[in-house]
Amino acid sequence: MIDPHAPAPHSGVPRSRGEPGRAPLPVKPGTGRFLVLAGVFVCAACGLVYELELVALASYLMGDSVTQASVVLSVMVFAMGLGSLAAKRLRCRAAAGFGMLESLLALVGGCSAMALYAVFAWTGGWGGVWGDGPRYLLVGFSLAIGVLIGAEVPLLMVLIQRIRRQDPGGAVADLFAADYVGALVGGLAFPFVLLPLLGQLTGALLTGVVNAVAGGALVLGLFRRDLSRRGRWLLLVANVTVLAVLAAAWVLVDDFERAARHAMFGAQVRVAVQSEVQEVVLAGGERGRPLDLYLDGRLRVRGDDAARYRADLVDPALRGGPRARVLVIGGGDGIAAREVLRFGGVRRVDVVDTDPEVVRLARRDPGLSALNGRALSDPRVRVVTGDVFGLLRGGGSLGGPYDVVICDLPDPALTSSTKLYSQEFYGLVARVLGERGRVVVHGGSVSGRFWTVAETVRSAGFRVVSYRGRGGGAFVLGGWRAPSPGPVRPIRPDRAYAPSTLVHPRYGSG
Template sequence: MIEPHAPAPPGAPPSWAGPARLPVRPGTGRFLVLACVFVCAACGLVYELELVAFASYLIGDSVTQSSVVLSVMVFAMGIGSLGAKRLRWHAAAGFGVIETVLALVGGCSAMALYAVFAWTGGWGGMWADGPRCLLVAFSLAIGLLIGAEVPLLMELIQRIRHQDAGGAVADLFAADYVGALVGGLAFPFLLLPFLGQLTGALFTGTVNVVAGGALVLGLFRRDLTRRARWALLLGGLVVLGVLAAAAALVGDFERAARHAVYGKDVRVAEQTDVQEVVLAGGTDGRPLDLFLDGRLRVGGRDERRYHEALVHPALSGGAHARVLILGGGDGLAAREVLRRPGVRRVDIVELDAGLVRLARHDPGLTAVNGHSYDDPRVHTTTSDALGWLRGAPTAAYDVVIADLPDPGITASTKLYSQEFYGLTRRVLAPGGRLVVHAGSVTTRPRCFWTVAATLRAAGFAGSPYRVLGHDSGFPAGPDRSAGRSSAPHDWGFLLARPGRTPPSLRLGPWHPRTLTQAELTADGRAAGRTRIGGLPASTLVHPRY
């Protein structure tokens, strides 16, 4: 609750300019200032969350990006608060200018970040770090402006009627914190689902400039000169015009940016409840590319090499009547499993229902996955793999295939933890095998061998192998801003079973189209030569990737 006005103690120095000349009663004016504090706090937190979310999506590694944004922004807020002392004597005009600039910078920050990522991120060299540099710049600028708000708002509320410092600070921060709560909840539950990141940021900037302009030009207009009033009004209208024009062009901008990132064959671009799914090609004889949150998950030239190497060594080591696929919502791993005789049941546990829907109905994706979801042996569950395993029956599967995102992606680290593999071991029948996609052996060997160490800590013995791919130009790891690479493109796998004896790498009588026994043996030796010993296991409370 905001306490009623408490007069300053006797002997307190008067305000520098005396009470403000307001068009409303002082109590109403004080309420309007606190209402503006509420709105500005909500907008400020939305800018902050928007930077964190967009940086995590564009660059990857959400922990690092969150730390960078929050630390830089809080530091800048302190500097901005100190700098605002010079504006105290012109608090109304200064606050109006700050809100106008903040609305422009914060509202356009998402589009600017996306533009730099889309059109310069693939240039390599110094341009590869462009999104990171711009992220720090926006965090610094927005933090400076937000930090300058509170001292000026304190001066304005004291101009209405002087109040003891403790009471004024309590009222101001109460409105500020409640506004931050509303902004923090509005971002994931209203702005993102209904407006998206780009339009949501532009809408927030519009609310920001309207609230700041209304307070200064409506409540404190008598503190401004005629020239200052017109300057603030014109500046606000220009910012509103820029934000409105940007909002009108968001659709065209997104399409152009997607073409810059993914090429001109984009057919489907859908933001599901979990991730952005983009399908390029897949019709009229063009190869299909599947991007999940901007990372090339399925490349038209390489998808069969990847999925055959993932599935067939695991199925060749013994019984494979009951198969569990963790991830693999695109249906491509299931396609390879269903090619093998003797498979009676395939359970797919996929977090993203939107990806499963596309895999069932998109003509390009269904053609590639062989309509695997139409097979009556396939059963799908929409769930988080870790949570599902906790309630799964014991000894229920002969083979478990972990077709999951890269372990270096923050949201995926729990799916490569010792606890996760312990739960996986529990659902394996005697003699069962687990195969894990563990990232690139060539470019990220430490990450790969950390997965191996984690499997060993969970009671598995693993055999490493890798296969080379052909597609390049998109980072295979968690960092989307890495730019194009000329390094060999490969996928690393670990075939494991409970106990101390690792399973042998063999294909048996089955002959995949892109993998021979000689190649598999050579790929196992090549992966083994990169071995890094002494690495600790990754756990839920101490991820190592």
Template sequence: MIDPSAPPQVQGVVRLPVGPGAGRFLVLLVVFVCAACGLVYELELVALASYLIGDSVTQASVVLSVMVFAMGLGSLLAKQLRCHAAVGFGFVEAALALIGGCSALVLYAAFAWLGEARYALVAFSLAIGVLIGAEIPLLMTLIQRTSRRGGRTGTDEDAACTVADLFAADYVGALVGGLAFPFLLLPWLGQLSGALLTGAVNVVAGGALVLWLFRGDMSARSRWWLLVANLTVLAVLATATVLVADFEAAARRAVYGERVRVAVRTDVQEVVLTGVGHGPPDLFLDGRLQVDGHHGARDHRALVAPAMRSGRHARVLVLGGGDGLAAREVLRYAGVREVTVVEIDPEIVHLARTDPALSALNAHVYRDPRVKVVHADAFSWLRSPGAARGAYDVVVSDLPDPGTTPGTKLYSQEFYGLAACVLADGGRLVVHAGAAAARPHTFWTVEATIRAAGFATRPYRVPPPADRGFVLAFAGARGAPPAPGPGVVDLGFRRPRGLPPSTLLHPRYAE
């Protein structure tokens, strides 16, 4: 609440409890803290939206463009508060701390209970952007107040130095916030608690500055309302922090049902395993179903069998597939001497080894001495010396769908070119290519990309009503490759013409 009876700050006498140098330093310190908090809010929105909605490039573009636009609006709106800059800044920071600190909670709640987080994402980006945009004009007024107390004349040179100092503190704070989010807040606290802690730091810094340093520029009534607002925000953030574990459990049940048995956030992704007792489990990675306990055997059999039946299969490479189901299908065939599983997330392999239901589903495949596990990114590993050229008869690509931006490089022409290098003469590559009916553009783009890498291809799917599409590819084959075999539906006759391949520099998997 801004009290009109408070002394105006543009022309009035400044009463500060410290000297001008110390006052200027304190304002710049708060600029630094606020900039760090603002960037954390921004990155938290991008990260959570990418996880909940997918396609991180699109989500980052939406958040950044909306926030930059809103910052311009906030700067214009802040002109109305310049005559009461101290109390205005205090309320702006209280609102920013509350909205930014709770944004992750509300965004995840919208996804869990409403099934849609896009509108909440845009609303939070707009609100946070407006409040961040209002900070700089108000802070500029406050820092000029400290200079005026020191007897400065307000020359152009003084104004230029003030702007330089303020933006230097702002940019350095943004750097610290940008580094703190992925390296400290996200791994140690997670997205929800990290955002709440950031909000608490934000409100303490903003409230302390105006309630102590600029208390003489506010009426008693304004100070009282600002103190109540800050304490209320802190109470809300503290309560949310205490309840965040219960909230996560309730939201997870809303998303995955009541059968959640394992839920862990690894360095790579969120891993959720559902199922009752020793029944067939479902495995979700970042909210997307990776293993269907009731149909996983059929789907992985359809993935592996056509490639294994088409020629030699002594040495097999599985890219992804840490759940062990693809390796289980590979080991069903006589003559397999070695299976190398390249899985980036050790936690998936640990679950596949130790969870009773999941290890039963994969037939305890990791106990087999023929199975070797390499924990590495598949793309990077294919480029490394560990990926021997011409060493494998079959390469099975059992990777998450290409609908998320981090996965597009694993469905690129360059990736399939690297896979071709590790195949022996007459080797086969088989790729899980997503939903053939629900996402036909993505499915056929995968097929076109594999062909562009020099393979002859046979696209196929499991029989309806299931919607799992695959591509069987033959390295260096001449003419039409053989059919994928019984038990699957050959889709070669449906191949569209003219689809360009997806590359690292030009990903083409947006529907």
């Protein structure tokens, strides 16, 4: 009778505990198997955190989250295949190879965020095919981390067979189960624990520490008898060195972030906080210096032209009809609300923003509250924070119907803003708009994307007028009736941007 758990002849599966040629393990086989699977779980969680860290930081630094995620994921998956092939040469020394592999992965993955941030802050663009230095580094780290992660499973397969021989299918199933559950935990820990509590750089460093400790403890604790005395000392020194580097980086990370922000945003950075939604940075705003507000590294408010931009956005909409009730979407900085309150007849202004931290700074920061004229403290203004889509769907949670809806939103070119320029979004706006209501939207510069925005507003049932502001921006004013925006400069699409070419199956245009 054939034992189903016996390895096939010449299968290359190492002998288990107690067999000639193998030093016995310091624990029982069941305990050893559990420890290996626990190591797989921890290493998988760390690997996914490195991956998400690169995606998040690249999106923050370079924009276009879809492109950055595609680059990181595709390169990393390709590199994992290369790593699996390369690990075949290490199977005869699986314990030593896995230990050194985890030390290197902890160092590379833990320091990747700081290195990418430093290159972006202090070198800017390098030119070339990718356009700048951070993209080269992003691809390099994705390759390196992918190769190291891909090399883990073949070595772990040898180690788990070292403990107790079993059929290869069962061993693979056990390893992948622990690997996938670990990836789930790492994927949830990054956005809900590491990022909000520690930030991107410190979170990556902590992950590297956990990775180094888990890998070193597994090999030096469970498989130390498979290593020579010299091999044990080399692995111990490697792990201690990696932990020392990560600890030193952890101590210096605050000074590093401060210096990097000054390099990116100027020497007048006063406030830098990581909210649950985004990083908020305020620069200037004191001693006559204009205030700049950055959200996730992108300039959102420039003090010396903020009033002009908001006037271009607000004034034409409020001059065209009734304005007793006004809804400002995305105006947590309070500047659009200040412009609205300049008009007579305004009885109520509801401001909806996703980030409570921006609202808090708009009320309490001396520079930003001076710029918005302390509009958010006006008794006619009510501020609501939360998901814009959910609040619009609720309808009653706001104060509609509104005479004017002002969409003071990020640039439509940003992938994260796409849903706020969709047909579904304008359909929800239509539900809270009164009979003679108007809606105004910032559409960026005059280009194909701008006419996409105009056509999407029209597809929600509005009659629209496109106009150019005094500051050079382009805006779309829509209403149930033909809107009368007053003395503005209407603009019409060139033939290259004919509306018929801009229809999108989901968003109404695109």
